[in-house]
Amino acid sequence: MSHGGSHRTPLPLAGLSAIVTGAGRGLGRAEALELARLGAAVVVNDFGQPGRDGSGEASAAPAEEVAREIRAAGGTAFAHTGDVADFAQARQLVESAIAEFGKLDVLVNNAGILRDRMVFSMAEEEWDTVVRVHLKGHFNTTRFAAAHWRERSKASGAPVYGRIVNTSSEAFLAGSAGQPNYAAAKGGIVGLTTSTALALAKYGVTANVICPRARTRMTEDVFAGLSGPEGGGLDPLAPEHVAPLVGYLASPAAARINGQLLVVHGGMVAVVERPRVQAKFDSKEDTFGYEELDAVLGAHFAQRPAGETFAAAEVLGLRRGEG
Structure with missing residues (x-):
């Protein structure tokens, strides 16, 4: 991570500043x-609550420990412990990066919590809290970073450098029956990302979204039965498999990648195709009636497997080299 030595090839993120939430x-x-290893100065943001459901007393320790680790390796970093789901604190987070580094170049939204429950059992608070942290948290930081880039671009009369990497989940793609709040929030993040990508492209900013699969505190139940590799080696579900894609999307080399959804895990990256119309029916008259709809849609769905939904469960089966 050391940035010294003029004889070395310049690091791809040298001179850039970044915010990573939930870091x-x-x-x-x-x-x-x-x-940081790729050369960026990093604001390490984490609210620091110990429970993966967002419970427990907030602590500055996790963010400060990561910032110290970056500095110890020769990088530049400072900790920020604000709650990104709070509009004012998200604004302060972005402003702190600008104040410290002169500008913001990269925003990685990762902060999130879980409150799993079946839809018929879910409490209002469990819904509201998850949507607040994931979806509103992504919006809050994006809103202030976007305003910063727009203002800079207008002031200079030219595009600026900006990268947003948002975090969705395969729970959104597959439906995840026990996570209606999480799946909905993660689906909303995809919509937020594509809208942002279109809105900010003229200012020189890209926005992409990843669906990572990794063994973390958030996924300890999901991957409880899957052990790491025997005899050492990198766990296929290690977060370190995901990080290089984030670094790449944050780099100048990824300028042509915008508004994309990518699934990443264990040495595999899949570019997810946008939805396509599978079948189309036109009414014989000006509008459809009940009987005609039953005739065309009934026949169409009778040919499809029983219980098949829009959820793209097959994405969960992707392995290296497939697709």
């Missing part, structure tokens, strides 16, 4: 370390 542990930590 005190797991994926966010791995991403912050990777951005």
